[in-house]
Amino acid sequence: ETGVTQSPTHLIKTRGQQVTLRCSSQSGHNTVSWYQQALGQGPQFIFQYYREEENGRGNFPPRFSGLQFPNYSSELNVNALELDDSALYLCASSLGGVAGELFFGEGSRLTVL
Amino acid sequence: TQLLEQSPQFLSIQEGENLTVYCNSSSVFSSLQWYRQEPGEGPVLLVTVVTGGEVKKLKRLTFQFGDARKDSSLHITAAQTGDTGLYLCAGAYRSNDYKLSFGAGTTVTVRA
Numbered sequence: 168e169t170g171v172t173q174s175p176t177h178l179i180k181t182r183g184q185q186v187t188l189r190c191s192s193q194s195g196h197n198t199v200s201w202y203q204q205a206l207g208q209g210p211q212f213i214f215q216y217y218r219e220e221e222n223g224r225g226n227f228p229p230r231f232s233g234l235q236f237p238n239y240s241s242e243l244n245v246n247a248l249e250l251d252d253s254a255l256y257l258c259a260s261s262l263g264g265v266a267g268e269l270f271f272g273e274g275s276r277l278t279v280l
Numbered sequence: 281t282q283l284l285e286q287s288p289q290f291l292s293i294q295e296g297e298n299l300t301v302y303c304n305s306s307s308v309f310s311s312l313q314w315y316r317q318e319p320g321e322g323p324v325l326l327v328t329v330v331t332g333g334e335v336k337k338l339k340r341l342t343f344q345f346g347d348a349r350k351d352s353s354l355h356i357t358a359a360q361t362g363d364t365g366l367y368l369c370a371g372a373y374r375s376n377d378y379k380l381s382f383g384a385g386t387t388v389t390v391r392a
Binding site: 171200202207208209210211212215217222223225257259264265266268269270271272273274 | 284286313315320321322323324325328368370372375376377378379380381382383384385
């Protein structure tokens with residue numbers, strides 16, 4: 168059974184740039200959720216993709232966008248990066264479009280300078 | 281804003297001691313989960329509780345869901361250095377909720 172994998176693991180960007188983060192879901196899982204974890208905080212829900220459609224969204228601006236591919240892998244795109252976007256971005260896979268029991272990847276650490 | 285309040289924020293104990301961490305909210309949850317996160321890793325699910333008053337045991341870890349389904353606790357007996365990590369509670373408001381709401385976590389350090 169293949170676990171959740173994310174890439175890249177670390178990256179540094181400057182304000183105003185754009186970034187794309189990638190996630191491969193666990194084998195057999197059709198739902199991918201993205202969370203942002205700032206230093207010293209718990210994960211905050213960004214959005215969820217289920218069967219290639221956005222299934223729910225948290226309190227994040229439209230410059231945070233994503234998509235899910237037919238193989239259930241997913242991308243998170245952030246445009247016009249701000250300093251406060253510096254965080255650990257976590258991808259989690261699950262089944263059936265519900266939060267359920269989440270299986271997280273190791274995360275992508277984004278630093279915005 | 282974290283709707284789930286976890287306490288304490290930090291906890292440092294000697295190996296062999298017991299510890300309890302708490303997760304409280306003013307909201308009722310359909311289910312509540314506990315995760316452990318180690319540095320450089322994503323959170324790993326420890327347990328899910330769904331029934332008010334439920335108690336679950338996982339080796340030296342005991343999890344309890346409050347009767348009103350608004351709070352939970354995690355108790356570790358005879359802590360080991362391998363128990364070191366960030367403990368996160370997360371709740372779903374409805375059984376078919378698409379997201380989990382996480383607390384800020386309790387950082388537990390077990391000293392040898």
